[in-house]
Amino acid sequence: MQKGFAIVALASIAGTALAEGSVILPEEGSISRSEGQAAFERIYEVVTHPRCANCHVGDDNIPMWSGPSYGAPQPHGMNINAGESRIGAEFLPCQTCHVVSDDFNTAPHAAPRFGIAWQLAPVEFEWFGKSRAEICAQLKDPERNGGRDWRGMVEHLEHDASLNGPVAWGWSPGAGREPAPYSLDGHINDMALWGAAGQPCPSGE
Ligand code: HEC
Numbered sequence: 001m002q003k004g005f006a007i008v009a010l011a012s013i014a015g016t017a018l019a020e021g022s023v024i025l026p027e028e029g030s031i032s033r034s035e036g037q038a039a040f041e042r043i044y045e046v047v048t049h050p051r052c053a054n055c056h057v058g059d060d061n062i063p064m065w066s067g068p069s070y071g072a073p074q075p076h077g078m079n080i081n082a083g084e085s086r087i088g089a090e091f092l093p094c095q096t097c098h099v100v101s102d103d104f105n106t107a108p109h110a111a112p113r114f115g116i117a118w119q120l121a122p123v124e125f126e127w128f129g130k131s132r133a134e135i136c137a138q139l140k141d142p143e144r145n146g147g148r149d150w151r152g153m154v155e156h157l158e159h160d161a162s163l164n165g166p167v168a169w170g171w172s173p174g175a176g177r178e179p180a181p182y183s184l185d186g187h188i189n190d191m192a193l194w195g196a197a198g199q200p201c202p203s204g205e
C-alpha cells in the first residue's frame, strides 16, 4: 500500500505537476521586499530540514543522520566518509548502498535512493547548522551556488526534480522519514518569489 502510494506521488511530481506551469516566474521587481523576505523564511525552513541538510554538510565530508526518525543528530553510522570526491570514492562509495533507482526505497532503515547518483552536495553549498544570514548570502552568491542567478536556481530545482533527484525525494522520502516542509512546487515558487523581490536577506543586506 505504502509503496503504491509513493509511486503515484512520484509520477505526479516527475511528470505533470512541475512540467505544466505549476511554477510561475514573476516579473523581476513585481514582488515586494517583505514578500521576498517571507519567501526566504520558508526557503530557510526547507534547506535546513534534515532531508536537505543531511547531505549539504561541511568540509569534514561526513553525511549526517538527523531528524526525529534518527533520534539525536549524529554522523552517518558505519564510519562513512565521502572524501573530497563527495561520493566516497576514497573509501566506500555511497552507491554501494544508495543505488540509483526511480523507485524510492520506502523500507524503514534501508538506504534511501533516488534517480541520480547519491553523493554529498559540494562543500560550498553547506547548510547544516548554518544561520539564516549565512545561507541567504550563500544562495545568492554565484561563486558559491554553482554560478546561478535566481532563474538558474529555479531551473536547477525543476531539473533535479524531473530526474527524481534529491529535490523530489525530499518530499517523498518514505520509510518513516519526515518530508521537508511545504511542498516541492511551493518551494520552487518561493525561490522564484524571493528572486523576483531581489533576493532580500533577513538582516536587510
Ligand atoms: C543525497 C544528497 C542530497 C540531498 C539529500 C539534497 N541535496 Fe541538494 N545537492 C546535492 C548535490 C550533489 C548537489 C550538486 C548538484 C549540482 O549543483 O548540479 C546539490 C545542489 C543543490 C542546489 C544547488 C545550489 C546551491 O546553492 O546549493 C540546491 C538549490 C539544492 N541542492 C537543494 C536541495 C533541497 C531543497 C534539498 C531537500 C529537499 C536537497 N538539495 C537535498 C545533494 C543533495
Ligand code: HEC
Residues within 6 Å of the ligand: 050, 051, 052, 054, 055, 063, 064, 065, 066, 076, 078, 080, 081, 082, 083, 086, 087, 088, 092, 093, 094, 095, 096, 097, 098, 108, 109, 110, 111, 112, 118, 119, 120, 177
Ligand atoms: C554501507 C551502506 C551505506 C553506505 C556505503 C552509505 N550509506 Fe548513507 N545510509 C545508509 C543507510 C542504511 C541509511 C538509512 C539509515 C536509517 O534510516 O536508519 C543511510 C542514510 C543516509 C543519509 C540520511 C538520509 C536522510 O534520511 O535524511 C545520508 C545523508 C546519507 N546516507 C549519505 C551518504 C553518503 C553521502 C554516502 C557516501 C559517502 C553514504 N551515505 C554511504 C547506508 C549507507
